[in-house]
Amino acid sequence: xxxxxxxxxxxxxxxxxxxxxxxxxxxxxxxxxxxxxxxxxxxxxxxxxxxxxxxxxxxxxxxxxxxxxxxxxxxxxxxxxxxxxxxxxxxxxxxxxxxxxxxxxxxxxxxxxxxxxxxxxxxxxxxxxxxxxxxxxxxxxxxxxxxxxxxxxxxxxxxxxxxxxxxxxxxxxxxxxxxxxxxxxxxxxxxxxxxxxxxxxxxxxxxxxxxxxxxxxxxxxxxxxxxxxxxxxx
Amino acid sequence: xxxxxxxxxxxxxxxxxxxxxxxxxxxxxxxxxxxxxxxxxxxxxxxxxxxxxxxxxxxxxxxxxxxxxxxxxxxxxxxxxxxxxxxxxxxxxxxxxxxxxxxxxxxxxxxxxxxxxxxxxxxxxxxxxxxxxxxxxxxxxxxxxxxxxxxxxxxxxxxxxxxxxxxxxxxxxxxxxxxxxxxxxxxxxxxxxxxxxxxxxxxxxxxxxxxxxxxxxxxxxxxxxxxxxxxxxx
Numbered sequence: 001x002x003x004x005x006x007x008x009x010x011x012x013x014x015x016x017x018x019x020x021x022x023x024x025x026x027x028x029x030x031x032x033x034x035x036x037x038x039x040x041x042x043x044x045x046x047x048x049x050x051x052x053x054x055x056x057x058x059x060x061x062x063x064x065x066x067x068x069x070x071x072x073x074x075x076x077x078x079x080x081x082x083x084x085x086x087x088x089x090x091x092x093x094x095x096x097x098x099x100x101x102x103x104x105x106x107x108x109x110x111x112x113x114x115x116x117x118x119x120x121x122x123x124x125x126x127x128x129x130x131x132x133x134x135x136x137x138x139x140x141x142x143x144x145x146x147x148x149x150x151x152x153x154x155x156x157x158x159x160x161x162x163x164x165x166x167x168x169x170x171x172x173x174x175x176x177x178x179x180x181x182x183x184x185x186x187x188x189x190x191x192x193x194x195x196x197x198x199x200x201x202x203x204x205x206x207x208x209x210x211x212x213x214x215x216x217x218x219x220x221x222x223x224x225x226x227x228x229x230x231x232x233x234x
Numbered sequence: 235x236x237x238x239x240x241x242x243x244x245x246x247x248x249x250x251x252x253x254x255x256x257x258x259x260x261x262x263x264x265x266x267x268x269x270x271x272x273x274x275x276x277x278x279x280x281x282x283x284x285x286x287x288x289x290x291x292x293x294x295x296x297x298x299x300x301x302x303x304x305x306x307x308x309x310x311x312x313x314x315x316x317x318x319x320x321x322x323x324x325x326x327x328x329x330x331x332x333x334x335x336x337x338x339x340x341x342x343x344x345x346x347x348x349x350x351x352x353x354x355x356x357x358x359x360x361x362x363x364x365x366x367x368x369x370x371x372x373x374x375x376x377x378x379x380x381x382x383x384x385x386x387x388x389x390x391x392x393x394x395x396x397x398x399x400x401x402x403x404x405x406x407x408x409x410x411x412x413x414x415x416x417x418x419x420x421x422x423x424x425x426x427x428x429x430x431x432x433x434x435x436x437x438x439x440x441x442x443x444x445x446x447x448x449x450x451x452x453x454x455x456x457x458x459x460x461x462x463x464x465x466x467x468x
Contacts, residue, residue, distance in 0.1 A: 066303055067301070067303055068302060069300055069301055104349070104350040104351075104353035104354055104391070104392075105346055105347075105349040105350035105353060105390055105391060106350075107390070108346040108349055108350075108386065108387075108390045109343070109346040109347060109350060111346075112339055112342045112343040112346040113339075113343060115338070115339040115342055116338040116339035116340075116342075116343060117338075119338035119339060120338055139389065139390060139391055139392060140389075140390045140391070142389065144389050145386070145389045145390055148382070148385050148386040148389045148390075149386055151382050151385070151386075152342065152379070152382040152383055152385075152386050153342075155373065155374075155376065155378050155379045155382050156339060156341070156342045156373060156374045156379055156382075157338070157339060157373055157374070158338075158373060
Protein backbone atom coordinates (compact mmCIF):
# COMPACT_ATOMS: atom_id res chain seq x y z
CA UNK A 1 0.00 0.00 0.00
CA UNK A 2 2.74 2.46 0.88
CA UNK A 3 6.17 3.02 -0.56
CA UNK A 4 9.28 2.41 1.50
CA UNK A 5 9.46 4.48 4.65
CA UNK A 6 6.63 6.88 3.89
CA UNK A 7 4.74 7.74 7.04
CA UNK A 8 0.97 7.90 6.66
CA UNK A 9 -1.20 8.82 9.62
CA UNK A 10 -4.79 9.32 10.62
CA UNK A 11 -4.73 12.38 12.90
CA UNK A 12 -7.65 12.85 15.30
CA UNK A 13 -8.60 16.50 14.97
CA UNK A 14 -11.10 17.88 17.47
CA UNK A 15 -10.54 21.53 16.67
CA UNK A 16 -8.99 22.08 20.10
CA UNK A 17 -5.58 23.41 21.00
CA UNK A 18 -4.02 19.99 21.54
CA UNK A 19 -5.06 18.29 18.32
CA UNK A 20 -4.16 21.38 16.24
CA UNK A 21 -0.67 21.11 17.70
CA UNK A 22 -0.50 17.37 16.97
CA UNK A 23 -1.47 18.05 13.36
CA UNK A 24 1.23 20.70 12.99
CA UNK A 25 3.83 18.35 14.46
CA UNK A 26 2.85 15.54 12.09
CA UNK A 27 3.02 17.78 9.03
CA UNK A 28 6.33 19.23 10.22
CA UNK A 29 7.68 15.66 10.40
CA UNK A 30 6.67 15.07 6.78
CA UNK A 31 3.84 12.68 7.58
CA UNK A 32 1.07 12.27 4.98
CA UNK A 33 -2.07 13.10 6.93
CA UNK A 34 -5.72 12.12 6.82
CA UNK A 35 -7.55 14.16 9.46
CA UNK A 36 -10.54 12.64 11.24
CA UNK A 37 -13.19 14.58 13.17
CA UNK A 38 -16.50 13.63 14.72
CA UNK A 39 -19.95 15.11 15.01
CA UNK A 40 -20.88 13.43 18.28
CA UNK A 41 -23.91 15.11 19.76
CA UNK A 42 -21.91 17.93 21.29
CA UNK A 43 -24.05 20.65 22.77
CA UNK A 44 -22.28 23.01 20.38
CA UNK A 45 -20.87 22.64 16.88
CA UNK A 46 -18.03 25.14 17.33
CA UNK A 47 -15.51 22.34 17.75
CA UNK A 48 -16.26 21.04 14.27
CA UNK A 49 -16.07 24.48 12.69
CA UNK A 50 -12.67 24.90 14.32
CA UNK A 51 -11.55 21.47 13.10
CA UNK A 52 -12.46 22.42 9.53
CA UNK A 53 -10.61 25.75 9.79
CA UNK A 54 -7.53 24.18 11.35
CA UNK A 55 -7.36 21.49 8.65
CA UNK A 56 -7.83 24.01 5.86
CA UNK A 57 -5.19 26.37 7.25
CA UNK A 58 -2.75 23.45 7.52
CA UNK A 59 -3.42 22.51 3.89
CA UNK A 60 -4.91 19.12 4.74
CA UNK A 61 -7.40 18.18 2.02
CA UNK A 62 -8.12 14.63 3.22
CA UNK A 63 -10.43 15.42 6.14
CA UNK A 64 -13.11 12.89 7.06
CA UNK A 65 -15.98 13.86 9.37
CA UNK A 66 -17.98 11.01 10.85
CA UNK A 67 -21.33 11.23 12.62
CA UNK A 68 -21.46 9.31 15.85
CA UNK A 69 -24.29 9.40 18.30
CA UNK A 70 -22.73 9.43 21.77
CA UNK A 71 -25.62 11.55 23.01
CA UNK A 72 -27.92 8.53 22.67
CA UNK A 73 -26.12 7.05 25.67
CA UNK A 74 -26.12 10.18 27.85
CA UNK A 75 -23.93 10.24 30.95
CA UNK A 76 -21.78 13.30 30.21
CA UNK A 77 -22.22 17.03 30.67
CA UNK A 78 -20.73 17.46 27.19
CA UNK A 79 -23.51 15.53 25.45
CA UNK A 80 -26.41 15.35 27.90
CA UNK A 81 -28.60 18.48 28.02
CA UNK A 82 -29.71 17.56 31.57
CA UNK A 83 -26.20 17.82 32.99
CA UNK A 84 -24.41 21.12 33.58
CA UNK A 85 -20.81 21.98 32.81
CA UNK A 86 -19.03 23.03 36.03
CA UNK A 87 -17.33 26.43 36.16
CA UNK A 88 -14.56 27.92 38.28
CA UNK A 89 -13.30 24.67 39.80
CA UNK A 90 -9.99 24.92 41.68
CA UNK A 91 -7.02 22.89 40.43
CA UNK A 92 -7.29 20.32 43.24
CA UNK A 93 -10.97 19.79 42.43
CA UNK A 94 -10.07 19.07 38.80
CA UNK A 95 -7.36 16.63 39.90
CA UNK A 96 -9.73 14.69 42.17
CA UNK A 97 -11.59 12.00 40.22
CA UNK A 98 -13.28 11.77 36.87
CA UNK A 99 -15.33 14.88 36.04
CA UNK A 100 -18.90 15.11 34.75
CA UNK A 101 -17.55 16.36 31.40
CA UNK A 102 -16.03 12.92 30.78
CA UNK A 103 -17.73 11.31 27.76
CA UNK A 104 -17.94 7.55 28.31
CA UNK A 105 -15.30 5.67 26.31
CA UNK A 106 -14.86 8.63 23.96
CA UNK A 107 -11.20 8.20 23.09
CA UNK A 108 -11.71 4.45 22.69
CA UNK A 109 -14.46 5.09 20.16
CA UNK A 110 -12.46 7.82 18.40
CA UNK A 111 -9.37 5.63 18.09
CA UNK A 112 -11.48 2.70 16.87
CA UNK A 113 -12.76 4.79 13.98
CA UNK A 114 -9.25 6.06 13.33
CA UNK A 115 -8.14 2.44 13.17
CA UNK A 116 -10.83 1.60 10.63
CA UNK A 117 -9.89 4.60 8.50
CA UNK A 118 -6.19 3.76 8.79
CA UNK A 119 -6.89 0.30 7.39
CA UNK A 120 -8.80 1.70 4.45
CA UNK A 121 -6.20 4.42 3.74
CA UNK A 122 -3.20 2.15 4.28
CA UNK A 123 -1.98 4.37 7.12
CA UNK A 124 0.40 2.96 9.68
CA UNK A 125 0.03 5.54 12.45
CA UNK A 126 -2.79 6.99 14.55
CA UNK A 127 -2.05 10.40 16.09
CA UNK A 128 -3.95 11.61 19.13
CA UNK A 129 -3.49 14.67 21.32
CA UNK A 130 -4.00 13.09 24.71
CA UNK A 131 -2.04 14.53 27.57
CA UNK A 132 -1.23 12.86 30.87
CA UNK A 133 -0.25 16.01 32.75
CA UNK A 134 -3.16 18.35 32.21
CA UNK A 135 -5.54 15.49 31.56
CA UNK A 136 -8.20 16.79 33.91
CA UNK A 137 -9.05 13.38 35.33
CA UNK A 138 -10.04 11.46 32.19
CA UNK A 139 -9.00 7.79 32.39
CA UNK A 140 -8.59 7.50 28.62
CA UNK A 141 -5.82 10.11 28.49
CA UNK A 142 -3.18 8.10 30.34
CA UNK A 143 -0.06 6.46 28.87
CA UNK A 144 -1.30 2.98 29.82
CA UNK A 145 -4.46 3.58 27.81
CA UNK A 146 -2.49 4.62 24.73
CA UNK A 147 -0.24 1.57 25.00
CA UNK A 148 -3.22 -0.74 25.45
CA UNK A 149 -4.89 0.68 22.36
CA UNK A 150 -1.76 0.21 20.26
CA UNK A 151 -1.58 -3.41 21.40
CA UNK A 152 -5.24 -3.89 20.50
CA UNK A 153 -4.81 -2.19 17.13
CA UNK A 154 -2.11 -4.62 16.14
CA UNK A 155 -4.27 -7.61 17.04
CA UNK A 156 -7.47 -6.23 15.53
CA UNK A 157 -6.47 -5.43 11.99
CA UNK A 158 -5.16 -6.62 8.68
CA UNK A 159 -2.09 -4.38 9.13
CA UNK A 160 -1.37 -5.97 12.49
CA UNK A 161 -1.82 -9.51 11.21
CA UNK A 162 -0.42 -9.30 7.69
CA UNK A 163 1.44 -5.99 7.54
CA UNK A 164 4.06 -3.89 9.21
CA UNK A 165 2.00 -2.98 12.25
CA UNK A 166 0.34 0.15 13.56
CA UNK A 167 1.65 2.74 15.93
CA UNK A 168 -0.35 5.06 18.18
CA UNK A 169 1.51 8.38 18.34
CA UNK A 170 0.68 10.67 21.27
CA UNK A 171 3.29 13.41 21.05
CA UNK A 172 1.75 15.56 23.80
CA UNK A 173 1.51 12.79 26.36
CA UNK A 174 4.20 14.11 28.68
CA UNK A 175 4.12 17.82 27.81
CA UNK A 176 2.66 20.54 30.01
CA UNK A 177 0.03 22.80 28.45
CA UNK A 178 2.69 25.54 28.33
CA UNK A 179 5.06 23.20 26.42
CA UNK A 180 2.27 22.40 23.97
CA UNK A 181 1.55 26.10 23.37
CA UNK A 182 5.27 26.84 22.87
CA UNK A 183 5.60 23.92 20.47
CA UNK A 184 2.58 25.00 18.45
CA UNK A 185 3.56 28.66 18.29
CA UNK A 186 7.01 27.64 17.04
CA UNK A 187 5.31 25.67 14.25
CA UNK A 188 3.05 28.57 13.36
CA UNK A 189 -0.24 27.19 14.67
CA UNK A 190 -2.94 29.86 14.69
CA UNK A 191 -4.57 29.14 18.05
CA UNK A 192 -7.17 31.78 17.26
CA UNK A 193 -8.79 29.13 15.04
CA UNK A 194 -8.95 26.52 17.80
CA UNK A 195 -11.70 25.90 20.31
CA UNK A 196 -11.40 24.34 23.77
CA UNK A 197 -14.33 25.64 25.85
CA UNK A 198 -16.90 23.15 27.20
CA UNK A 199 -19.59 25.83 27.44
CA UNK A 200 -19.17 28.50 24.75
CA UNK A 201 -21.52 31.36 23.91
CA UNK A 202 -23.69 31.07 20.80
CA UNK A 203 -21.09 32.97 18.79
CA UNK A 204 -18.40 30.49 19.90
CA UNK A 205 -16.71 32.78 22.43
CA UNK A 206 -15.14 30.77 25.26
CA UNK A 207 -16.42 31.09 28.84
CA UNK A 208 -12.97 31.31 30.44
CA UNK A 209 -14.08 29.45 33.58
CA UNK A 210 -14.75 25.78 32.71
CA UNK A 211 -11.97 23.24 33.31
CA UNK A 212 -10.85 23.34 29.67
CA UNK A 213 -10.66 27.15 29.54
CA UNK A 214 -8.80 27.33 32.84
CA UNK A 215 -6.20 24.79 31.71
CA UNK A 216 -5.81 26.55 28.38
CA UNK A 217 -5.45 30.04 29.83
CA UNK A 218 -2.97 28.83 32.44
CA UNK A 219 -0.96 27.19 29.65
CA UNK A 220 -0.75 30.38 27.62
CA UNK A 221 0.17 32.38 30.74
CA UNK A 222 2.93 29.91 31.66
CA UNK A 223 4.23 30.05 28.07
CA UNK A 224 4.32 33.85 28.30
CA UNK A 225 1.87 34.16 25.43
CA UNK A 226 -1.61 35.58 24.93
CA UNK A 227 -4.43 33.29 23.79
CA UNK A 228 -5.76 34.76 20.52
CA UNK A 229 -9.10 32.88 20.78
CA UNK A 230 -12.26 34.88 21.53
CA UNK A 231 -13.46 34.90 25.14
CA UNK A 232 -16.74 36.28 26.46
CA UNK A 233 -16.45 39.88 27.60
CA UNK A 234 -12.91 40.28 26.41
CA UNK B 235 -24.43 1.54 40.69
CA UNK B 236 -25.21 -2.18 41.10
CA UNK B 237 -26.19 -4.24 44.10
CA UNK B 238 -23.94 -7.02 45.42
CA UNK B 239 -23.15 -9.71 42.91
CA UNK B 240 -25.73 -8.80 40.29
CA UNK B 241 -24.36 -9.36 36.82
CA UNK B 242 -25.22 -6.68 34.29
CA UNK B 243 -24.06 -6.98 30.70
CA UNK B 244 -24.18 -5.20 27.39
CA UNK B 245 -24.72 -7.97 24.82
CA UNK B 246 -23.75 -7.25 21.22
CA UNK B 247 -26.65 -8.52 19.14
CA UNK B 248 -26.20 -8.65 15.38
CA UNK B 249 -29.24 -10.76 14.65
CA UNK B 250 -27.03 -13.64 13.58
CA UNK B 251 -26.86 -17.17 14.89
CA UNK B 252 -23.90 -16.56 17.16
CA UNK B 253 -25.09 -13.46 19.00
CA UNK B 254 -28.60 -14.93 19.44
CA UNK B 255 -26.92 -17.85 21.20
CA UNK B 256 -24.80 -15.53 23.35
CA UNK B 257 -27.93 -13.66 24.41
CA UNK B 258 -29.70 -16.89 25.37
CA UNK B 259 -26.67 -18.02 27.38
CA UNK B 260 -26.51 -14.70 29.25
CA UNK B 261 -30.21 -14.76 30.12
CA UNK B 262 -29.97 -18.41 31.16
CA UNK B 263 -27.16 -17.42 33.56
CA UNK B 264 -29.41 -14.78 35.14
CA UNK B 265 -27.54 -11.80 33.73
CA UNK B 266 -29.44 -8.50 33.41
CA UNK B 267 -29.06 -7.63 29.73
CA UNK B 268 -28.93 -4.49 27.66
CA UNK B 269 -28.75 -5.52 24.00
CA UNK B 270 -26.82 -3.34 21.54
CA UNK B 271 -27.18 -3.43 17.75
CA UNK B 272 -25.84 -1.25 14.96
CA UNK B 273 -27.15 0.19 11.74
CA UNK B 274 -23.81 0.36 9.99
CA UNK B 275 -24.30 0.88 6.31
CA UNK B 276 -24.95 -2.78 5.63
CA UNK B 277 -26.10 -3.49 2.11
CA UNK B 278 -29.21 -5.01 3.65
CA UNK B 279 -31.24 -4.27 6.78
CA UNK B 280 -32.27 -7.86 7.44
CA UNK B 281 -29.70 -8.21 10.19
CA UNK B 282 -31.33 -5.44 12.19
CA UNK B 283 -34.82 -6.84 11.72
CA UNK B 284 -33.52 -10.14 13.00
CA UNK B 285 -31.84 -8.47 15.97
CA UNK B 286 -35.14 -6.83 16.94
CA UNK B 287 -37.04 -10.11 16.65
CA UNK B 288 -34.44 -12.05 18.61
CA UNK B 289 -34.41 -9.46 21.42
CA UNK B 290 -38.21 -9.34 21.56
CA UNK B 291 -38.55 -13.14 21.60
CA UNK B 292 -35.99 -13.30 24.44
CA UNK B 293 -37.96 -10.72 26.43
CA UNK B 294 -35.18 -8.12 26.35
CA UNK B 295 -36.76 -4.67 26.57
CA UNK B 296 -33.53 -2.67 26.91
CA UNK B 297 -32.33 -2.78 23.29
CA UNK B 298 -30.27 0.13 21.98
CA UNK B 299 -29.72 0.59 18.24
CA UNK B 300 -26.93 2.94 17.24
CA UNK B 301 -26.29 4.40 13.80
CA UNK B 302 -22.68 4.16 12.73
CA UNK B 303 -21.39 5.00 9.31
CA UNK B 304 -18.77 2.39 8.46
CA UNK B 305 -19.76 2.64 4.80
CA UNK B 306 -18.19 6.13 4.68
CA UNK B 307 -14.81 4.41 4.92
CA UNK B 308 -15.45 1.68 2.34
CA UNK B 309 -13.03 -1.23 2.12
CA UNK B 310 -15.41 -4.14 2.71
CA UNK B 311 -17.76 -6.16 0.52
CA UNK B 312 -20.31 -5.93 3.34
CA UNK B 313 -20.56 -2.14 3.18
CA UNK B 314 -19.07 -1.09 -0.15
CA UNK B 315 -21.44 -1.40 -3.13
CA UNK B 316 -18.45 -1.63 -5.49
CA UNK B 317 -17.17 -4.84 -3.93
CA UNK B 318 -18.83 -8.22 -4.45
CA UNK B 319 -19.52 -10.89 -1.84
CA UNK B 320 -17.78 -14.14 -2.86
CA UNK B 321 -19.85 -17.33 -3.22
CA UNK B 322 -19.04 -21.01 -3.07
CA UNK B 323 -15.54 -20.71 -1.65
CA UNK B 324 -13.96 -23.97 -0.47
CA UNK B 325 -13.04 -24.35 3.21
CA UNK B 326 -9.31 -23.93 2.56
CA UNK B 327 -9.97 -20.71 0.63
CA UNK B 328 -11.90 -19.33 3.62
CA UNK B 329 -9.06 -20.32 5.97
CA UNK B 330 -6.41 -18.55 3.86
CA UNK B 331 -6.14 -14.88 4.80
CA UNK B 332 -8.54 -12.09 5.59
CA UNK B 333 -11.57 -12.08 3.28
CA UNK B 334 -13.10 -9.16 1.40
CA UNK B 335 -16.16 -9.35 3.67
CA UNK B 336 -14.00 -8.17 6.59
CA UNK B 337 -15.22 -4.76 7.78
CA UNK B 338 -12.23 -2.69 8.96
CA UNK B 339 -11.98 -2.60 12.75
CA UNK B 340 -15.64 -3.59 13.08
CA UNK B 341 -15.47 -5.51 16.34
CA UNK B 342 -13.19 -2.85 17.83
CA UNK B 343 -15.79 -0.20 17.04
CA UNK B 344 -18.68 -2.39 18.25
CA UNK B 345 -16.95 -3.16 21.54
CA UNK B 346 -16.04 0.50 22.03
CA UNK B 347 -19.70 1.47 21.83
CA UNK B 348 -20.59 -1.42 24.13
CA UNK B 349 -18.03 -0.07 26.57
CA UNK B 350 -19.59 3.40 26.48
CA UNK B 351 -23.06 1.95 27.03
CA UNK B 352 -21.79 -0.27 29.85
CA UNK B 353 -20.44 2.79 31.63
CA UNK B 354 -23.74 4.60 31.33
CA UNK B 355 -25.80 1.55 32.39
CA UNK B 356 -23.43 0.53 35.18
CA UNK B 357 -22.83 -2.83 33.49
CA UNK B 358 -19.72 -4.81 34.34
CA UNK B 359 -19.64 -7.20 31.40
CA UNK B 360 -19.53 -6.99 27.59
CA UNK B 361 -20.74 -10.12 25.78
CA UNK B 362 -19.71 -10.79 22.20
CA UNK B 363 -20.25 -13.80 19.96
CA UNK B 364 -16.81 -14.03 18.38
CA UNK B 365 -15.56 -17.46 17.53
CA UNK B 366 -11.98 -18.51 16.98
CA UNK B 367 -12.70 -21.81 15.23
CA UNK B 368 -15.12 -20.85 12.49
CA UNK B 369 -13.87 -17.29 12.42
CA UNK B 370 -13.49 -17.20 8.68
CA UNK B 371 -10.20 -15.29 8.76
CA UNK B 372 -11.21 -12.13 10.63
CA UNK B 373 -8.37 -10.85 12.83
CA UNK B 374 -10.76 -9.34 15.38
CA UNK B 375 -12.33 -12.71 16.27
CA UNK B 376 -9.27 -14.18 17.95
CA UNK B 377 -8.74 -14.82 21.69
CA UNK B 378 -5.80 -12.39 21.80
CA UNK B 379 -8.05 -9.63 20.44
CA UNK B 380 -10.69 -10.28 23.11
CA UNK B 381 -8.06 -10.24 25.86
CA UNK B 382 -6.52 -7.03 24.52
CA UNK B 383 -9.91 -5.32 24.46
CA UNK B 384 -10.65 -6.34 28.05
CA UNK B 385 -7.31 -4.90 29.11
CA UNK B 386 -8.06 -1.68 27.24
CA UNK B 387 -11.58 -1.48 28.71
CA UNK B 388 -10.21 -1.55 32.22
CA UNK B 389 -7.78 1.26 31.48
CA UNK B 390 -10.22 3.37 29.49
CA UNK B 391 -13.15 3.75 31.84
CA UNK B 392 -14.46 4.96 35.14
CA UNK B 393 -15.31 1.36 36.08
CA UNK B 394 -11.75 0.28 35.40
CA UNK B 395 -10.23 3.18 37.32
CA UNK B 396 -12.66 3.61 40.19
CA UNK B 397 -14.85 0.50 40.14
CA UNK B 398 -14.80 -3.27 40.16
CA UNK B 399 -13.57 -3.67 36.59
CA UNK B 400 -15.05 -4.84 33.33
CA UNK B 401 -15.02 -8.28 31.79
CA UNK B 402 -15.30 -9.17 28.11
CA UNK B 403 -17.29 -12.42 27.89
CA UNK B 404 -16.93 -14.41 24.67
CA UNK B 405 -18.66 -17.71 25.45
CA UNK B 406 -18.44 -19.06 21.88
CA UNK B 407 -14.73 -18.43 21.47
CA UNK B 408 -13.68 -22.07 21.47
CA UNK B 409 -16.89 -23.74 20.30
CA UNK B 410 -17.45 -25.22 16.87
CA UNK B 411 -20.47 -24.00 14.91
CA UNK B 412 -22.12 -27.36 15.68
CA UNK B 413 -21.52 -26.84 19.43
CA UNK B 414 -23.05 -23.38 19.18
CA UNK B 415 -26.15 -24.70 17.42
CA UNK B 416 -26.54 -27.49 19.99
CA UNK B 417 -26.13 -25.02 22.85
CA UNK B 418 -28.70 -22.65 21.39
CA UNK B 419 -31.24 -25.34 20.57
CA UNK B 420 -30.96 -26.64 24.15
CA UNK B 421 -31.76 -23.11 25.39
CA UNK B 422 -34.72 -22.78 23.03
CA UNK B 423 -33.24 -20.27 20.58
CA UNK B 424 -35.46 -19.92 17.51
CA UNK B 425 -32.81 -19.83 14.79
CA UNK B 426 -35.57 -19.19 12.25
CA UNK B 427 -35.47 -15.58 13.51
CA UNK B 428 -31.73 -15.20 12.96
CA UNK B 429 -29.88 -14.02 9.89
CA UNK B 430 -26.31 -14.85 8.83
CA UNK B 431 -26.15 -14.45 5.03
CA UNK B 432 -23.80 -11.85 3.54
CA UNK B 433 -25.85 -11.59 0.34
CA UNK B 434 -29.54 -12.23 0.99
CA UNK B 435 -32.45 -11.84 -1.43
CA UNK B 436 -34.71 -8.80 -1.07
CA UNK B 437 -37.11 -10.82 1.08
CA UNK B 438 -34.25 -11.77 3.43
CA UNK B 439 -33.85 -15.36 2.20
CA UNK B 440 -30.26 -16.54 2.58
CA UNK B 441 -28.12 -17.40 -0.47
CA UNK B 442 -26.70 -20.62 0.95
CA UNK B 443 -23.35 -20.17 -0.80
CA UNK B 444 -21.49 -17.23 0.82
CA UNK B 445 -18.92 -18.00 3.54
CA UNK B 446 -21.41 -17.24 6.34
CA UNK B 447 -24.14 -19.48 4.88
CA UNK B 448 -21.71 -22.32 4.27
CA UNK B 449 -20.37 -22.21 7.84
CA UNK B 450 -23.89 -22.02 9.23
CA UNK B 451 -25.28 -24.89 7.15
CA UNK B 452 -22.28 -27.08 7.95
CA UNK B 453 -22.84 -26.31 11.66
CA UNK B 454 -26.46 -27.40 11.55
CA UNK B 455 -25.56 -30.53 9.61
CA UNK B 456 -22.82 -31.47 12.10
CA UNK B 457 -25.27 -30.89 14.96
CA UNK B 458 -27.76 -33.23 13.26
CA UNK B 459 -30.30 -30.41 13.01
CA UNK B 460 -32.09 -28.57 10.22
CA UNK B 461 -31.66 -24.82 9.86
CA UNK B 462 -35.16 -23.30 10.12
CA UNK B 463 -34.10 -20.01 8.46
CA UNK B 464 -35.39 -19.27 4.94
CA UNK B 465 -33.02 -20.01 2.04
CA UNK B 466 -33.48 -19.06 -1.60
CA UNK B 467 -35.16 -21.81 -3.59
CA UNK B 468 -35.85 -23.99 -0.58
